[in-house]
Amino acid sequence: MGKHVDVSVVVPCYNTERFLDQALTSAEQNGRCSLEIIVLNDGSTDGSLDIMRAHAAKDARVRVIDKQNQGYGATVNRGFAEAQGTYVAILEPDDWVQPNMYDDLFEYASSFADISPTLPDIVKTPYWRVWMPTTPRERLLHCSYYQRIDVDHQPFTLSECPRLVQHHPSIWSALYRTEFLRDCDIRMREVPGAGWVDNPFLFETMCQAQSIVYLDKPYYCYREDLPGSSSATRVLKLSLERWHDMADVVDRLCPNDEGIRHALTVIGFRYAGEAIGRGALDDEELRAMLEVSPQLRRLAFELSHREVPKISGMGYAKALIDEFGYSIGTNGVGFALVRTGVYMERRNRQDKRSADYVG
Numbered sequence: 001m002g003k004h005v006d007v008s009v010v011v012p013c014y015n016t017e018r019f020l021d022q023a024l025t026s027a028e029q030n031g032r033c034s035l036e037i038i039v040l041n042d043g044s045t046d047g048s049l050d051i052m053r054a055h056a057a058k059d060a061r062v063r064v065i066d067k068q069n070q071g072y073g074a075t076v077n078r079g080f081a082e083a084q085g086t087y088v089a090i091l092e093p094d095d096w097v098q099p100n101m102y103d104d105l106f107e108y109a110s111s112f113a114d115i116s117p118t119l120p121d122i123v124k125t126p127y128w129r130v131w132m133p134t135t136p137r138e139r140l141l142h143c144s145y146y147q148r149i150d151v152d153h154q155p156f157t158l159s160e161c162p163r164l165v166q167h168h169p170s171i172w173s174a175l176y177r178t179e180f181l182r183d184c185d186i187r188m189r190e191v192p193g194a195g196w197v198d199n200p201f202l203f204e205t206m207c208q209a210q211s212i213v214y215l216d217k218p219y220y221c222y223r224e225d226l227p228g229s230s231s232a233t234r235v236l237k238l239s240l241e242r243w244h245d246m247a248d249v250v251d252r253l254c255p256n257d258e259g260i261r262h263a264l265t266v267i268g269f270r271y272a273g274e275a276i277g278r279g280a281l282d283d284e285e286l287r288a289m290l291e292v293s294p295q296l297r298r299l300a301f302e303l304s305h306r307e308v309p310k311i312s313g314m315g316y317a318k319a320l321i322d323e324f325g326y327s328i329g330t331n332g333v334g335f336a337l338v339r340t341g342v343y344m345e346r347r348n349r350q351d352k353r354s355a356d357y358v359g
Contacts, residue, residue, distance in 0.1 A: 006033040007102045007175065008088045010079030012040050012072055016093035017047040019223075024055045024062065026096035032103040037062045038079045043069025048093075073188035073197040080181060086119065087175040094223055095130075095172070101219035105175050108215050112155060120155050121180040121209040124164065126218045127173040133223040140221065142330040143168065147216060155211035162259035164212070166266050169202040173220040176205060184208045189245070196238055199267075200245040207253040207260070239271040266291055290315035 009027050013020060027037050039052045039062060049066060056062040065082065067075070080088055087106060091097065109123045126146040132138050145167045151160060158164060180186075186204050189197040206212070246264060254260050269292040287297065287309065294311040301308040 004034055005036050005083075005085040006087065006106045007035050008079075008083035008085030008178070009035065009037045009091050009102065010040070010076055010083065010088060011037060011091045011093055012042060012075040012079065013044060013048050013052070013093045014042040014069065014072075014075075015044045015046045015048060017044075017051055019094040019096075020048055020051045021055075022096050023091055023093045024051070026098070027091055027102070028055070028059050028061070029097075029099040030102045032100070033106040034085075035061050035102055036083075036085060038082055039064050040075045040079050041066045042071070042075045043067065071190060071192050072194040073190040076188045077190065080178075080187070083178055085178060087123070088178050088181065089175050090172045092172055092222075094226060096221050098128075098219045098221065102175070104217075104219070105215065109175060109213065112211075112213060116155060116211060118211070119177055120211045120213045121177050122205060122212045123175040124149075124212060124214045125173045125220070126216060127170050127220040127222050128218045130221050130223040133226055142218065143170065143222075146218065146330060148326075149214050149216060151214065154213045156214075157210065157212060158206045158260060159254065159257050161212075161214075162257070162263045164214075165202055165206050165260070166263035169198045170220075170222070171198045171202050171205075172222070173218070180209065181205070196242040199242040200249055203246045203249040203264075204253075207249055243268050243271055287311060290319045292316070 007030075011023065011027070016023075024037065024039065027035075037055075037059075039055070041049045041052060041064065049064075052062070052064045056064050063082075065078065067078065070078075076090060079090075087109065089102060089105075105123045105125065109119050112120055126143045126149075128140040129143055130138060131141050145163060149161060149163060184204075186201070186208065188201055189195070191197060243264075246267065250257075250260055250264050293316055294313045297311050298308050
């Protein structure tokens, strides 16, 4: 019988030699829990495999799997299948984690053993946004749900805190109980490349979980908008496809949960306003989406072939002011001003794309 493992860290790699050493070194900085690091080479043509093997030679917890190129989803699934840990985590090879992330999260999960028949299905945390990565302006910033997950008891379910799925999917700032994933047959979609498969995986895991615990401490450092990454190369068609994948999960698992459907709709507007054209919300619900610009809400009425009402921008303005205040409180005045300008520029571009789409 093999050695007991608390946490299996799955690291899917394709041509990531630039950052891979940092990612693996950061994962190795865990010593209290029993850890294995499964590094999967997905047909890299750079020096990634040599870096993996060098780490495996120095640290017996590192296991290298060299395979042909199949894409992100298939590679993560292979890692899940190989995992021996009580929990499994995902580490992107161009990110890193702060010391003892997996130690702390496993111990936090274990602290609930006395009040639950099983360990929590998911252990979730916020993360650090690495803003302007690899530039002189690089800095760590709090993510958009830090200090915003308000639950009065733990463990909880997604229905009790749907905000967990309203923001960036951040599937890597979490632990997943391995038996939970296997019992529910939860896997990544297997498509070419990265394919934004983290989005439906987030909804599948969160909607199926019977017990979620949240620790409001960031460890994971996510390099956002890194050139060449899937987050930096948003494609409208792919946005629509993945939003519909998420909607299919909600339709199957929690069709009548208003909070989860609201979160899904906010994501739809954020990714591509026209994605909401399937008309999932009634008129009053659509008017009440204050996080969404009046232009996009009017577009949603048009695309679902409904009469377009007059929609005031006052609620949306208040939502922007509230968001500005939150940004000041978590990341400082200077950054709040910069991000507000970037947000408005992106929103204007999205509104224009949506208008062009209809026209």
